[in-house]
Amino acid sequence: VQVVESGGGLVQPGGSLRLFCTYSGIHFGIYALGWYRQAPGKQRELVARIISGGVTEYGDAVKGRFASSRDNDKNTAFLQMNSLKPEDTAVYYCNVVRVRGTPGYWGQGTQVTVSS
Numbered sequence: 828v829q830v831v832e833s834g835g836g837l838v839q840p841g842g843s844l845r846l847f848c849t850y851s852g853i854h855f856g857i858y859a860l861g862w863y864r865q866a867p868g869k870q871r872e873l874v875a876r877i878i879s880g881g882v883t884e885y886g887d888a889v890k891g892r893f894a895s896s897r898d899n900d901k902n903t904a905f906l907q908m909n910s911l912k913p914e915d916t917a918v919y920y921c922n923v924v925r926v927r928g929t930p931g932y933w934g935q936g937t938q939v940t941v942s943s
Contacts, residue, residue, distance in 0.1 A: 828852040828932045832921045835937030846906040848921030859924040860897055860904045864917035911941045
């Protein structure tokens with residue numbers, strides 16, 4: 828199983844970025860596709876997670892600004908980030924969970940830096 832994130836970079840406050848997560852080697856249903864982030868000196872936190880059945884959860888810090896979606900045909904998940912703030916600066920990770928309650932598979936992360 829391989830999970831790869833892309834789309835990170837440097838953006839000014841108030842700007843937007845779109846992250847991509849492509850995964851391969853998973854041939855059965857996926858329970859959840861999640862985005863997490865970790866800033867220096869902080870714990871990894873939930874950004875957004877799409878659970879099978881269509882439920883999407885968002886972390887409190889990003890509600891109303893970020894949107895998560897997926898394209899099953901292309902084995903790709905997306906994270907649209909708008910109205911970015913300096914506190915959104917972090918490494919963003921994609922997590923693919925096949926079975927509920929298992930840790931799933933992680934990508935290597937993509938750096939997002941929000942700064943003027």
